[in-house]
Amino acid sequence: MTLISPSRRLRRTPFSEGVEAAGVKAYTVYNHMLLPTVFRSVEEDYHHLKNAVQVWDVSVERQVELRGPDAARLMQMLTPRDLRGMLPGQCFYVPIVDETGGMLNDPVAVKLAEDRWWISIADSDLLFWVKGIAYGYRLDVLVDEPDVSPLAVQGPLADELMARVFGDSVRDIRFFRFGWFDFEGRSHVIARSGYSKQGGFEIYVAGSDAGMPIWNALMEAGRDLDVHAGCPNLIERIEGGLLSYGNDMDRTNTPHECGLGKFCNTATAIGCVGRDALLRVAQEGPVRQVRAISIKGDPVPGCDQHWPVVAKGKQIGRVSSAAWSPDYNTNVAVGMVRMTHWDDGTDVQVQAPDGLRDAVVHESFWH
Amino acid sequence: MTLISPSRRLRRTPFSEGVEAAGVKAYTVYNHMLLPTVFRSVEEDYHHLKNAVQVWDVSVERQVELRGPDAARLMQMLTPRDLRGMLPGQCFYVPIVDETGGMLNDPVAVKLAEDRWWISIADSDLLFWVKGIAYGYRLDVLVDEPDVSPLAVQGPLADELMARVFGDSVRDIRFFRFGWFDFEGRSHVIARSGYSKQGGFEIYVAGSDAGMPIWNALMEAGRDLDVHAGCPNLIERIEGGLLSYGNDMDRTNTPHECGLGKFCNTATAIGCVGRDALLRVAQEGPVRQVRAISIKGDPVPGCDQHWPVVAKGKQIGRVSSAAWSPDYNTNVAVGMVRMTHWDDGTDVQVQAPDGLRDAVVHESFWH
Numbered sequence: 022m023t024l025i026s027p028s029r030r031l032r033r034t035p036f037s038e039g040v041e042a043a044g045v046k047a048y049t050v051y052n053h054m055l056l057p058t059v060f061r062s063v064e065e066d067y068h069h070l071k072n073a074v075q076v077w078d079v080s081v082e083r084q085v086e087l088r089g090p091d092a093a094r095l096m097q098m099l100t101p102r103d104l105r106g107m108l109p110g111q112c113f114y115v116p117i118v119d120e121t122g123g124m125l126n127d128p129v130a131v132k133l134a135e136d137r138w139w140i141s142i143a144d145s146d147l148l149f150w151v152k153g154i155a156y157g158y159r160l161d162v163l164v165d166e167p168d169v170s171p172l173a174v175q176g177p178l179a180d181e182l183m184a185r186v187f188g189d190s191v192r193d194i195r196f197f198r199f200g201w202f203d204f205e206g207r208s209h210v211i212a213r214s215g216y217s218k219q220g221g222f223e224i225y226v227a228g229s230d231a232g233m234p235i236w237n238a239l240m241e242a243g244r245d246l247d248v249h250a251g252c253p254n255l256i257e258r259i260e261g262g263l264l265s266y267g268n269d270m271d272r273t274n275t276p277h278e279c280g281l282g283k284f285c286n287t288a289t290a291i292g293c294v295g296r297d298a299l300l301r302v303a304q305e306g307p308v309r310q311v312r313a314i315s316i317k318g319d320p321v322p323g324c325d326q327h328w329p330v331v332a333k334g335k336q337i338g339r340v341s342s343a344a345w346s347p348d349y350n351t352n353v354a355v356g357m358v359r360m361t362h363w364d365d366g367t368d369v370q371v372q373a374p375d376g377l378r379d380a381v382v383h384e385s386f387w388h
Numbered sequence: 389m390t391l392i393s394p395s396r397r398l399r400r401t402p403f404s405e406g407v408e409a410a411g412v413k414a415y416t417v418y419n420h421m422l423l424p425t426v427f428r429s430v431e432e433d434y435h436h437l438k439n440a441v442q443v444w445d446v447s448v449e450r451q452v453e454l455r456g457p458d459a460a461r462l463m464q465m466l467t468p469r470d471l472r473g474m475l476p477g478q479c480f481y482v483p484i485v486d487e488t489g490g491m492l493n494d495p496v497a498v499k500l501a502e503d504r505w506w507i508s509i510a511d512s513d514l515l516f517w518v519k520g521i522a523y524g525y526r527l528d529v530l531v532d533e534p535d536v537s538p539l540a541v542q543g544p545l546a547d548e549l550m551a552r553v554f555g556d557s558v559r560d561i562r563f564f565r566f567g568w569f570d571f572e573g574r575s576h577v578i579a580r581s582g583y584s585k586q587g588g589f590e591i592y593v594a595g596s597d598a599g600m601p602i603w604n605a606l607m608e609a610g611r612d613l614d615v616h617a618g619c620p621n622l623i624e625r626i627e628g629g630l631l632s633y634g635n636d637m638d639r640t641n642t643p644h645e646c647g648l649g650k651f652c653n654t655a656t657a658i659g660c661v662g663r664d665a666l667l668r669v670a671q672e673g674p675v676r677q678v679r680a681i682s683i684k685g686d687p688v689p690g691c692d693q694h695w696p697v698v699a700k701g702k703q704i705g706r707v708s709s710a711a712w713s714p715d716y717n718t719n720v721a722v723g724m725v726r727m728t729h730w731d732d733g734t735d736v737q738v739q740a741p742d743g744l745r746d747a748v749v750h751e752s753f754w755h
Contacts, residue, residue, distance in 0.1 A: 024414040025392040026425040026622075027692035029708050030511060030634030031416065047391040049398065050417035053511070053634060058393040120523050125516065144397060144420070146513035149492065150520045156487050156661065157524010255393075267397030267420060294523065325394035341396050 031055055034080035035170050035232025039240070043250030051081035051144045057252040064347055067256045070219055071348075074178035075251025076239050079216070079223070080170035080232075085128075085140040085148045089162035092136045094292065095155055099140075100130070101276065101293045103286035109134050112197040112212050116276035116284055117147060122298035123272040124279060125150055127264065129214060131199065131225070139210075139225070141171065143266035154294065170232060172224045174239065178246045179221035185242040186235075187211060191222065199225075204238070207231055216253045218261035218388045256344045259353045262313060262386030269311060269341045269355045275299060277307040278357065309338065309359045313383040316352035316371050320345030321378075329372040330356055330380070337362045340371055349387050358382055398422055401447035402537050402599025406607070410617030418448035418511045424619040431714055434623045437586055438715075441545035442618025443606050446583070446590070447537035447599075452495075452507040452515045456529035459503045461659065462522055466507075467497070468643065468660045470653035476501050479564040479579050483643035483651055484514060489665035490639040491646060492517055494631065496581060498566065498592070506577075506592070508538065510633035521661065537599060539591045541606065545613045546588035552609040553602075554578060558589065566592075571602055583620045585628035585755045623711045626720045629680060629753030636678060636708045636722045642666060644674040645724065676705065676726045680750040683719035683738050687712035688745075696739040697723055697747070704729045707738055716754050725749055 025031070025048060032054040034040075046059040057078060060066050069075065087095055097104050100115040107113055109132050117126045117140075126147040131139040140147065152164045174183055183191045187202045191211060194200055199212035202224075210225035226232055240248060264270060270279045276299070277285065287296055287303040314330070321343045330338035338358035346353045354371070362369055365384040370377050392398070392415060399421040401407075413426040424445060427433050436442065454462055464471050467482040474480055476499050484493045484507075493514040498506040507514065519531045541550055550558045554569045558578060561567055566579035569591075577592040593599055607615060631637060637646045643666070644652065654663055654670040681697070688710045697705035705725035713720040721738070729736055732751040737744050 023392060023412070024426075025390060026414045026416050027690040028416060028632075028635055029691060029693055030418075030632065031692070033693055045390070047393045049393050049395060051397075059391075119519055146516055149513055149516035152486055153517045153520015154524055157521055265395075265397065268395055323394040324396060325398070326396055326400055 025050070034078055035226065035229040036078040036080060036172060036236050038233055039236040040078050040250060045250070052083050052142065052146070054081045054083070056081045057250070058255070060250050060252065063255055063344070066251055067254050067347070069247070069249055070176050070217060070251055070254055070257055072177065073247040073249070074174060074176035074182045074243060075249055076236065077173035077175060077251050077253065079173050079253070081144070082141045082171045084167055084169045084225070085142060085151050086165050086167045087138040087140070087151070087162055089136060091160035091162040092138050095151070095160050095162050096130060096138050097290065098154060098292050098294055099151065101285040101287050101290045101296060101299055103289045104130070107132050110198055110200070112199060112214055114284060116279070116281045117150075118276060118295035118299065119150070119272065120295050120298065122275045122295040122302065124266070124270050124274050124276060125272060127266050127270070127279070127281070131210065131212065133210070139169070145266065168227070168229055170226045170229065172226050172232070172235060173215045173221060174224070175215045175217045175221035175251065176219045182239060182243045182246055182248060183211070183222050186238050194222070204231065204235055216263055217257055218263070219257070255342070256346055256353070259342055259344055259355055260346055260349065260387040262355070262388065264311065264355065265342060275302050275307060277302050278310055280311045309357050310363055312356055312358045312363055313386045314340060314354040314356045314358070314369070314371065315381050315383065316340070316343060316354050316373065317379045318352070321352045321373055322375060328374070330358060331370050331372060332362055337369065346387065353387060392417070401445055402593065402596040403445040403447060403539060403603050405600055406603040407445050407617060412617070419450050419509065419513070421448045421450070423448045424617070425622070427617050427619065430622055430711070433618055434621050434714070436614070436616055437543050437584060437618055437621055437624055439544065440614040440616070441541060441543035441549045441610060442616055443603065444540035444542060444618050444620065446540045446620070448511070449508045449538045451534055451536045451592070452509060452518050453532050453534045454505040454507070454518070454529055456503060458527040458529040459505055462518070462527050462529050463497060463505050464657065465521060465659050465661055466518065468652040468654050468657045468663060468666055470656045471497070474499050477565055477567070479566060479581055481651060483646070483648045484517070485643060485662035485666065486517070486639065487662050487665065489642045489662040489669065491633070491637050491641050491643060492639060494633050494637070494646070494648070498577065498579065500577070506536065512633065535594070535596055537593045537596065539593050539599070539602060540582045540588060541591070542582045542584045542588035542618065543586045549606060549610045549613055549615060550578070550589050553605050561589070571598065571605070574598055583630055584624055585630070586624070622709070623713055623720070626709055626711055626722055627713055627716065627754040629722070629755065631678065631722065632709060641724075642669050642674060644669050645677055647678045649673070676724050677730055679723055679725045679730055680753045681707060681721040681723045681725070681736070681738065682748050682750065683707070683710060683721050683740065684746045685719070688719045688740055689742060695741070697725060698737050698739060699729050704736065713754065720754055
């Protein structure tokens with residue numbers, strides 16, 4: 022790990038004060054904004070996330086807001102997932118592709134109303150693509166980044182903590198649904214979602230000034246629950262098979278390669294950009310796909326570039342994220358593997374920076 | 389300064405090996421890629437840049453390539469700068485605006501041919517905007533990010549060093565012009581340009597595999613010139629009034645507010661997106677504008693958020709970048725100041741994190 026120089030360009034968030042007071046140890050940069058990566062240690066944060074409850078500053082999940090008569094039409098243009106059945110109050114995980122079927126982002130679409138949507142984005146300036154499409158098609162829609170900053174509450178005790186601050190009715194929110202909840206006289210969207218497999222919520226905090234009061238209320242209410250500041254955890258998200266845009270996939274990949282074919286209704290998602298490009302891959306399937314890979318040996322170093330996956334000396338894939346898993350007592354990894362070697366249990370090798378290691382391809386992740 | 393966690397998402401560059409061997413001390417993240425910020429110290433790098441020659445890994449200036457019959461039409465749609473007089477072999481600094489006239493990027497356009505352009509971008513995914521416009525308008529053009537990574541050679545001895553590696557004819561390249569030069573059998577664009585006021589070149593290294601050989605050749609040839617790895621220097625770029633997208637301006641600003649009105653030919657840039665929005669501001673001028681600001685007292689801390697500029701207790705602007713300048717013996721800063729207080733020599737105050745400081749607004753930067 023090395024140092025990062027401060028600048029306004031790497032934006033602070035409405036919760037930065039709380040994050041710093043909680044002793045953040047390292048960051049990454051995501052959507053031109055600081056995202057904490059470590060508080061106590063990646064392993065200590067991991068165990069705590071699985072046993073207690075954490076509050077995560079995920080302001081970096083910036084919102085692209087679509088508002089106006091053409092909002093729903095535009096939203097459907099952006100994704101091969103068929104949105105016709107989607108109701109206000111629902112969240113959908115939506116691959117967003119360009120005209121070649123290449124992944125531009127893998128956000129969560131939040132349908133506030135027929136004519137008002139948020140797209141809660143991964144790490145790319147999706148706003149630019151959406152604005153370009155809206156402008157090019159002369160759509161009657163406003164596209165902007167509102168002052169909304171998600172705060173996640175994740176872990177087995179998330180329901181208890183959230184109920185204490187927002188009332189017992191948060192317990193009734195179903196997975197990938199949301200409701201509106203009051204805090205000090207202002208209404209915020211709260212969804213049952215989040216970038217972990219431990220359960221929990223995301224509060225779409227409306228207005229930067231509401232950030233620290235909500236952060237402090239959660240910390241105060243959760244003292245006896247061992248609440249702590251946390252962040253998306255590298256180990257836990259790999260175990261759970263949660264992909265990371267920019268790490269495990271990018272513009273060169275189709276959704277099908279990313280294992281997101283189930284979110285593509287290419288035949289019925291009429292008007293979707295990239296539909297023509299995806300029709301054939303939807304029918305025939307991809308020739309390489311994301312897989313879980315366990316890598317043998319000692320804990321691997323940080324994965325900051327593709328590691329080749331090889332079989333009989335020939336490259337048949339690559340690893341894009343990897344970490345040592347204390348719970349599974351192996352190195353867990355996400356990679357892209359060619360069809361010839363993607364069956365469950367296939368023995369391969371991974372060219373890690375410290376040498377060639379034996380590894381096994383799995384069809385399912387660890388969670 | 390704090391630590392940054394490694395991940396594939398924060399891309400390495402073709403020169404990372406050289407950057408690490410040269411002892412890089414800190415990075416920032418720019419276009420999802422690592423950009424060095426310090427080698428020896430910001431001050432030592434600063435003095436060295438003004439006295440010798442440095443090699444900068446500025447791969448983060450990713451290229452957006454436009455190729456095809458509609459390339460020139462698309463390029464003109466992107467900017468209010470009139471490009472009709474631009475010839476192949478020229479580079480133009482071009483504000484890029486959205487339909488509201490808000491800045492999306494401030495790149496350098498490189499005209500390779502009538503039907504082939506590179507846009508050498510600042511820190512935003514301009515590719516997404518350009519692809520969206522091209523798709524929406526059904527333009528006959530390919531838009532992509534090629535494997536081209538700029539390497540800058542900056543400083544008073546840049547001509548001498550470049551001549552030793554690429555031949556004496558590099559000396560003949562005029563400011564913001566480029567030529568094609570061979571290195572080990574491959575041809576690279578070399579322009580007289582760069583993000584400093586000390587003079588020099590940018591080599592648009594074609595192909596990642598050509599990166600380290602060129603880096604090494606420059607380091608080898610420049611030993612007696614005291615060549616050293618360097619990077620855009622915060623102090624020097626503020627002294628020189630070189631703006632930084634994301635720091636000193638963003639989507640909320642017009643080019644005119646950024647002092648880039650001279651690069652806008654709103655009346656004649658036919659077809660430019662945002663033309664309507666900019667017509668009035670082009671006529672009447674902005675109500676706030678970028679200014680140089682000197683801040684009195686001891687060296688300021690790092691500026692990682694806007695510092696209010698106040699007069700008689702009222703906010704009349706903000707500082708977005710600041711640093712102590714050894715050569716001018718004052719804190720130099722870039723800010724945006726309202727018309728009422730932007731005249732040269734106006735006394736104001738700046739709310740720095742460590743207290744209110746006296747400051748003076750200047751019409752010109754220090755270089």
